[in-house]
Amino acid sequence: MTDPIARLDAVHRALATVIDPELRRPIAELGMLKDVDIDDGGNVTVQVLLTIAGCPLRGTITEDVRRALEPVPGVAGINVLMDVMTPEQRKALKEQLHAGGRGNPFADPASLTRIYAVASGKGGVGKSSVTVNLACAMAAKGLRVGIIDADIYGFSVPGLMGITHAPTRVDEMILPPVAHGVKVISIGMFVTGNQPVAWRGPMLHRALEQFLTDVYFGDLDALFLDLPPGTGDVAISVSQLLPASRLLVVTTPQSAAADVAERAGSIAAQTGQQVAGVVENMSWLDLADGSRLDVFGSGGGRLLAERLSASLGTDIPLLGQIPLEQRLREGGDSGLPIVLDDGDAGRSPAAAALRSIAEGLSAVPRGLAGRPLGIAPA
């Protein structure tokens, strides 16, 4: 390609495909391209404006710009330079991102984001593992997904997602780290080391409120909240701050576990939330001879769904049963959820069960179904 204008045009078109890894929008739209130049020899110089000087993702952006430009005909060399936005440029960016004004965008009755608050009666039943796998399965299908790790005392989502870097702060706006296509924020990202968090109810409420107002999630198709086990303050805060959220109750097949989980699910009767359904985890162990071992008994998920249906007066489905699988635990330990890598020819029954639950939740229309419309007949 010899026409310099056509060549520069091709370069701009290629750069228009580069997405900011945190904001998930094209860097060109975000005002992050300061200057683009190409000399007679085909050497391109791109100046990128970072939101803040210490942006942890400068390497990723440089790589993405290079990858976009390499295939452009006539480009012989690529030079990516980094600069930092001025306070005015940052202000313009924040205004662009908060086009709808600041505040909790998910409480807006017009918000179309499906919000799932993942609850359990007791700890250790796999609530966080279920949350990250459902979120990743949806993101892998192309949906825009976020997770808020509201399990303040036992935050584990960053580890399960393999996130090690802190969120970027652009003044008071927090950009959540993105892993496997999912935006994630957790209280664990704001404490140093592995310190325990000993907060009281009002502080938890404030932390959650801050996550909802200050964290830039953008427009999401689905938002998952990993709640602490039990029926504590956070569950009540979630119902107040996110009235459209629906509970997903995770239990094991043990009837004693289902008893405890019923209390977590019945909180919906007091808060007016809907229950999206029950997920039974650790349902059985597949043995080498093809038989199943009911390690934790059987029937707890179905029992819980029936009891919640009776107490809430509406049909609460059992959305799926996830078997015990070593690979699921290993995926959590390595930060690569099993739905994204279920090994040999994709034969993991646990991954298949999780994908099928995610599929069911994705099929619920993203919209106003089931919500009060706030209108009265004339």
Ligand SMILES: Nc1ncnc2c1ncn2[C@@H]1O[C@H](COP(=O)(O)OP(=O)(O)OP(=O)(O)O)[C@@H](O)[C@H]1O
């Ligand atoms: N189906 C499964 N097969 C094998 N291991 C599992 C399964 N589900 C969860 N685990 C493992 O069980 C442990 C507890 O899971 P997880 O942290 O997801 O539970 P939790 O209910 O969120 O716990 P807490 O409430 O304490 O945060 C983890 O080590 C996880 O890898």
